[in-house]
Amino acid sequence: MKSTWYASFRSFLRAVAGAALGLSLGLLICKLVGESPLKVLHVLYQSSFGSGYDFGMTLFYTAPLILTGLAVAIPLKGGLFNIGAEGQLTVGALAAAWAGVIGASIQSPVIAVVFATSSAFLAGGLWGLLPGFLKARQGSHEVITTIMLNFIAAGVTAYFTLYSIKDPVSAQAETIPLPEAFHLKPFAAFNGAPMGGLIFFLILLAVGIHYALWKSSWGYSLKALGENETAAETYGISRGRSWMSSMFLAGGVAGLVGLVEVLGNSHRFKIGFSADYGFVGIAVALVARGNILGVLPSAFLFGILQKGSASLDLETDKITRDLSYLIQGLIILGVSAEDLWGWIWQLVRRKK
Template sequence: MPDVAAAVPEGGLPRWAANGVLPLVNLLAAFVVAGIVILIIGESPVQALLVLIRGAFGFPEAWGYTLYYATNFIFTALAVSVALHCGLFNIGGEGQGYLGGLGVGLVCLFLDGLPLVLLLPLAVAAGGLFGALWAWVPGYLQARRGSHIVITTIMFNFLAATLMVYLLVNVLIDPGQMSPQSRTFAEHVRLPAMHEVLGWLGIAFPRTPLNMAFPWALVCGVLVWIFIWHTRWGYELRTVGANSTAAVYAGISPSRNTVRAMAISGALAGMMGLNEVMGVNHRLLLNFTAGYGFVGIAVSLMGRNHPLGIVVASLLFGALYQGGTELAFEMPKVSRELVVVIQGLVILFVGALEYLFRPVLLPWLRRRRRLAAE
């Protein structure tokens, strides 16, 4: 069934302006404010921008780190996107990613007698299942008990962190050490790194954290696109998100779709554990989520909750993370804390202030249409 809403201008703006021009204007505004801050501390904003771009894309190793960060953002932003299409604001990506990593870690720790070809599908399934179950509970509470999804998901973030502390301190800790982390996984059960895979193909690539979770993130984006826009379940989910009352009259169950959307959202967030636990750290440890679940909210909003836009926005935020690291190294006055401020400004403008420039764009587009008609 066609998506009638896709043809309707968003808030008076045509789709190309709402999904293309507006995010770019927001991003430009964030960089302008960041440039003013850098100017105040006595550095050149232009030079800082050039260092940031070069640090993110200027050499192969930079690309590896940028895509590694982008992988986490793709997973968490897709999770936010699926929930938002059902009218749900899932801010529990941190906890769901934590539990997904726990599922991946348990498979790698206790099933390491299996070859990688058998263990990898089990690890993917465990990461998705643990994340889905952790998100299913807030979805059920929203659907059946009326609990607010924002409150329950953020509470579940803290519960997940507490659970991981308990498990890594009392159950899964590597014997004979003080650091709360599990033993290192066996060599053969680690997710292949991208430089290894490309090396098998005769392509030289430097050693970076980038691993095979990145292509799996792209596959998940395609699967989400198919599910949301090309299946009956996706249509039901979007209908509930657009108007739950109308959905009931159409015979669609809002409660069933709420639980379904949250379970799928949690499974996608849980995939982040595949990248961090099996692909990079090769052990279970605390705080491997590192705020990726929260940044995924801004990435999803900037990508307009569409997988293609999410991939592009994830690349941008990956560049900010990697380029920001190079920026702090190359320009001593630009401290790591200031880099976080720059990242926060981007999140602020593309998230909380998403529609700040819509009243400015709308008259400009109307004048443009009027001049074109004349």
């Protein structure tokens, strides 16, 4: 047991060091265009932790990233790259808003939230199941199919938003607002930042999925498949069933972004609400090195980056929120470079 602990600790250290390296490179780029890295760090810190409201907003950005990070990490256990969390969360969020339109007469908040949650999960899940099915049945590469489904999801949800459940009062491209029973209450301590007990639910969800992966035969099969496809098949593990179930779960989890955004924040579906949560989710899962519980701190790191970089527009002259894309890319490169540390170690030894 000691050796696996040691291995995962080393892998954790490597991820942290890789992320730190990526972040430093990003700050170096800031330096090159004449902005002080210390100031950028200070803005990032103040903007994420400066007040109860700021911290609440950081958690509000973290929550969708936990979900999309899980949506990438789960199929990854079985060897699938789910680039489609963006589409899955869009479809799920629309379903949550639609549940509010259908269930407009529901008075009980419990029933309302359960109804919206299951709609979001089911819609996102089915959208995720499709590429899993195509992979199992036709061998279509999931990277391409999920990317195509992202574009298709954007078009389809835009259509339903504008033609089926459009808010007749609003001039914006948004759906009919949800009735009161569907609203999630934020914590008062966050001074108006739209985040409440939901964050604890998301943490529990991650823990639950972690246990399902380690303690159930479903999880065992999936991991076996991810580690060695041929061997797993020899042991009678069905590739199709594992892939489809993991993609359904992943899509469903991504769909729950609807809870954060629709039930918790805007109380309706707005076209283009997602700040690329699905794509940042890829980064979140990779920095966590595919570890389910690791998604939590990793999502928090990227939540800080997203919240903090929004303030860079205002607080600095030359840097915009788009810096976060640069830093995210560099962080993933730093974390994914398997041989980087061995190479640096060799350089150091040769110098001596």
